[in-house]
Amino acid sequence: MINVIVSYTVKPEFVPTNQANIQTFLSDFKNLDQSAFEYKVFLKEDGVTFLHYSNYINEEVQHEVLNTPSFKEFQKLRDESGLNGSHKVEILQSII
Template identity: 65%
Template structure:
């Protein structure tokens, strides 16, 4: 199991476009086997900090998701137009889970 948290801030004027881009790649994610991954996006109270938390069964599904054209376009626009600073990427190691599907 692979768990990743990506936290980043967006320029105020790019927030709505970032939300649209996230909805676009989520539409594509919904076409995939959801038992193989979990992907959540949160917005902090400041309205410009986004937190993406993803769980993948394995590297194969992670690579598949990260190479979906709508996800690549989201990243491109975020990084080239909307990003305020650099994203923080954290890799987490699962210690315990109430959900059996994430056990090795």
């Protein structure tokens, strides 16, 4: 199992656009095999920091999910919005 947490902070004016872009790719993810991965997105209390939690049964599934066109577009627009070095990717190791 591959477990990942991604966090980043956007400018306040980009929050609504980012939320709409997230809804688009989450909708597209529903067309994939939901038993092979989990993907959740949270907005922290500060109202501008997003946290994406995902897990995948293997690298093949991870590759398929992360190469969904709407997800690639979300990443492009997010990155172009100006993250000021806040983008962080963490791989989690299961202890059970």
